[in-house]
Amino acid sequence: MTKRKIEMTWRCSACDTVNKGRHKVCQSCGDPKGADERFEMPQDTAQAATVTDAALLKLAHAGADWRCGRCDAHNSGARTSCSQCSAAREAEAPSRPAVAARLLLRQRDRAPGLFAKRGLWCGGLRHLCAADVRRLAPQRMAR
Structure with missing residues (x-):
């Protein structure tokens, strides 16, 4: 039996939608994929499409994605600097609670009264x- 490569999925913690691994934001609600959201095998691996695209295979082998310590932008594992602010990749990004607090403050400022x-x-x-x-x-x- 030959090995085949299939795309993993991840489940959005905000709306519970299952997204393809390549998507950095939820295709349903637009929430960014968090570090706590883990990749999963598709429910039906026999029906899952085989990944043959060279760019997708390169992306898969690039390693884990990372978040910028300066601006919190989501970056591909292949990048050595941030795609948003060009900061060099740091060993540690801010903790998820700090990121969540910033997101809540931004949401509060954009739409006061909504929770x-x-x-x-x-x-x-x-x-x-x-x-x-x-x-x-x-x-x-x-x-």
């Missing part, structure tokens, strides 16, 4: 915003 991305399911309600929470909270507490 979740639009389109995410929160409490079974779609597009729930802070105003809805303030309106619904007294009703739920009275129960």
Whole structure:
């Protein structure tokens, strides 16, 4: 039996969508692939397409992707400097909690009053915003 190379997948922690390994952001919600999101084998390996594209094979052999310690940009393992700010690759990028805090602050500044991305399911309600929470909270507490 000959060996064949198939593309791994990863599951988005924000919306639970399964994405192809080459995608750096979720194809459903646009959330970037986090360092904590691990690659998985596709559910049906027999039906998975064989990777033959030289560029994709080179990307797969480049090593683990990394995040820039200066601007937090996601970079290919083959890069020795950041694609966004040109900073040299560092041994350690910021911890995920620090990155998450920066993302939350950016989201807060862009859309004050929202506590979740639009389109995410929160409490079974779609597009729930802070105003809805303030309106619904007294009703739920009275129960």
